[in-house]
Amino acid sequence: MEDRTIYEMIGGESTIRKIVETFYLIVQKNPMIGPLFPEDITPVMEKQYLFLTQFFGGPPLYSEQYGHPMMRARHIPFEITKERADAWLICMKTALTQIDLDENLQSILLERLSGPAYHFINS
Ligand code: HEM
Numbered sequence: 001m002e003d004r005t006i007y008e009m010i011g012g013e014s015t016i017r018k019i020v021e022t023f024y025l026i027v028q029k030n031p032m033i034g035p036l037f038p039e040d041i042t043p044v045m046e047k048q049y050l051f052l053t054q055f056f057g058g059p060p061l062y063s064e065q066y067g068h069p070m071m072r073a074r075h076i077p078f079e080i081t082k083e084r085a086d087a088w089l090i091c092m093k094t095a096l097t098q099i100d101l102d103e104n105l106q107s108i109l110l111e112r113l114s115g116p117a118y119h120f121i122n123s
Contacts, residue, residue, distance in 0.1 A: 005057025006112065010105055012058065020049045023095035032087035036078050056112070072120050079123040089117050 002009065007016070024041045028034045037044060050062040051069060062069055092113060096106045 006105075006108060007053065007056040007058035010056070010101065010109070013053070015099070015101070016049055016052050016056070016058070018099045019092075019095055019101075020045050020052065022098050023092055024048075026091045026094050026098075027088075030087055030091055033084050033091070036084075056109075071116060072122075075120045076122060080120050081123050082118070082121055085117040085121055089114055 010016075024037075024045050027037060028041060047062070047066070050065060051071075054060045054062045054069075089110060093106070093110055096109060101109070
């Protein structure tokens with residue numbers, strides 16, 4: 001059994017940074033979900049960096065700043081359909097491929113993210 005966290009397995013802070021930076025460039029160009037995001041994406045990237053760090057087993061950076069994640073609730077203002085959840089995950093898959101993350105790790109990350117992505121569907 002692998003007893004390291006996903007955070008450790010993927011290479012910690014620098015990898016999460018790369019994922020987030022690559023992911024939002026792709027998201028911004030995606031016609032299905034790009035328009036939901038503000039033009040200045042930097043604050044969203046920072047929050048996502050804090051959140052994914054914690055979500056993958058690193059230090060609880062998001063909660064230290066923003067309290068309980070309540071991620072489904074935080075997505076309620078946005079119309080999230082099944083198609084948009086799919087698009088979000090495809091953008092993430094593209095980002096993980098672009099940064100050359102190991103394929104087994106890609107599958108683990110996508111599997112872990114697909115739970116919340118489909119759980120956030122609200123429309
Ligand atoms: C299912 C498709 C998804 C869509 C369409 C979506 C869209 C959005 C949008 C529009 C925002 C707000 C941006 C702003 O501040 O104006 C946001 C925030 C955020 N999303 Fe998503 N999201 C999705 C899935 C996810 C998933 C799967 C995760 C992580 C597991 C996630 C993590 C976050 C985080 C951490 C924030 C910042 C929350 C905060 O304001 O503190 N999102 N998302």
